[in-house]
Amino acid sequence: MVALPPAGRRLFEKGRRLGLHNLVEVGKVCYVLAVWRQRDEGRKLISPQDLISRSPCTSASRYHSRPKVNQVPTKVALNRTSLYLHCMSTKVVQGSRRYGYEECKATADWLLDQAPVRPLVGIVCGSGLGGLADMLKDQKIFNYGDIPNFPKSTVHGHAGRLVFGTLKGKPCVCMQGRFHLYEGYPIQKITMPMRIFKLMGVKTVILTNAAGGLNQDYKVGDVMIIKDHINMPGFAGINPLSGPNEESFGTRFPCMSDAYDRKLQQLAQEVGAELGYSDFLREGVYCVLGGPSFETIAECRMLTRLGADAVGMSTVHEVIVARHCGMQVFALSLITNQAVMDYDSHEKANHEEVLQTGEQRSLQLVKLVSTMVARLDVASDYTNGEAHHC
Numbered sequence: 001m002v003a004l005p006p007a008g009r010r011l012f013e014k015g016r017r018l019g020l021h022n023l024v025e026v027g028k029v030c031y032v033l034a035v036w037r038q039r040d041e042g043r044k045l046i047s048p049q050d051l052i053s054r055s056p057c058t059s060a061s062r063y064h065s066r067p068k069v070n071q072v073p074t075k076v077a078l079n080r081t082s083l084y085l086h087c088m089s090t091k092v093v094q095g096s097r098r099y100g101y102e103e104c105k106a107t108a109d110w111l112l113d114q115a116p117v118r119p120l121v122g123i124v125c126g127s128g129l130g131g132l133a134d135m136l137k138d139q140k141i142f143n144y145g146d147i148p149n150f151p152k153s154t155v156h157g158h159a160g161r162l163v164f165g166t167l168k169g170k171p172c173v174c175m176q177g178r179f180h181l182y183e184g185y186p187i188q189k190i191t192m193p194m195r196i197f198k199l200m201g202v203k204t205v206i207l208t209n210a211a212g213g214l215n216q217d218y219k220v221g222d223v224m225i226i227k228d229h230i231n232m233p234g235f236a237g238i239n240p241l242s243g244p245n246e247e248s249f250g251t252r253f254p255c256m257s258d259a260y261d262r263k264l265q266q267l268a269q270e271v272g273a274e275l276g277y278s279d280f281l282r283e284g285v286y287c288v289l290g291g292p293s294f295e296t297i298a299e300c301r302m303l304t305r306l307g308a309d310a311v312g313m314s315t316v317h318e319v320i321v322a323r324h325c326g327m328q329v330f331a332l333s334l335i336t337n338q339a340v341m342d343y344d345s346h347e348k349a350n351h352e353e354v355l356q357t358g359e360q361r362s363l364q365l366v367k368l369v370s371t372m373v374a375r376l377d378v379a380s381d382y383t384n385g386e387a388h389h390c
């Protein structure tokens, strides 16, 4: 790390003491990113223009001189004693690279050092669907809290464990708990596990989620094979691939019309039919919203008209990142509740019902996924035990 000038060092240390846990040093400039702890109560925001005009008299800007074109602060926070810059600039984007190649690689290597298998299949368990992880044999379990750079699960029904093992002889890794936008993590962070999967050698990702049924033909307990998605936050520019493109993972403009692997959808239909699940197996379009509030009646009606069959708060961001780095994707929604479409209805969406339905369908989901995994045609690309660079 480059040594900071004394004023910068003081600012940096002060920020740390104040609990600004997102401080980074970039060259000679100390930045404070936009995460504050609530106890920082004395703060007051002033405009960037204000800062620029006042810059000679602030500790940060003394050696910063005036913020440069690529260092323009968007916000400045003051408390009684200190001033901090919040920057949206190319430098701070380096902050979001904290979830970039280097960090993902470090985490992947850390995991692979201890994992009993090098996974070819990655599984993500949705709300109440953590039982999928229990099907792995010869497990090695990591709590998310112990994994470097990994976020922590905050949602009931998401255990927060990464489980390695084999499933029908195939080396797998399973996220028993995922991350959601509404938990407050940056979108790059909630999707980081996909890149870690990739760097560990995963070829196929199987994602599950709990979702509200919009399609009037759907019933609670139905399992929907996702054939396409509507990325509602994406319409507002909230996309995990926003920011500088990580070329080492994939192209700037990845195609999404083939996001969900057609052969795997076909395989799911075949396996479902063999297992006698055809009555509750569906195929449809999943729409992601930001959550955590459930949808209004008007929103559900609108989503139906847009062509969505189910609505949820996850999966799509992971799918985009997984496809960006070239992994094959298959995804399932368990319809845990019927979206309320009618003003006369007394139904109310709630997380308890979501978890309960997950529990009730758990066995069938495990059977469906494990039978599919048994038939996956995945072959290892490892040479000398090293994951190839994607």
Ligand SMILES: O=P(O)(O)O[C@@H]1C[C@H](O)[C@@H](CO)O1
Pocket (backbone or CB within 6 Å): 125, 126, 127, 128, 155, 178, 180, 208, 209, 210, 211, 291, 312, 313, 314, 315, 350, 351, 354
């Ligand atoms: O992780 P998933 O998408 O299964 O979780 C869904 C969406 C919310 O997190 C929660 C609502 O009950 O379940």
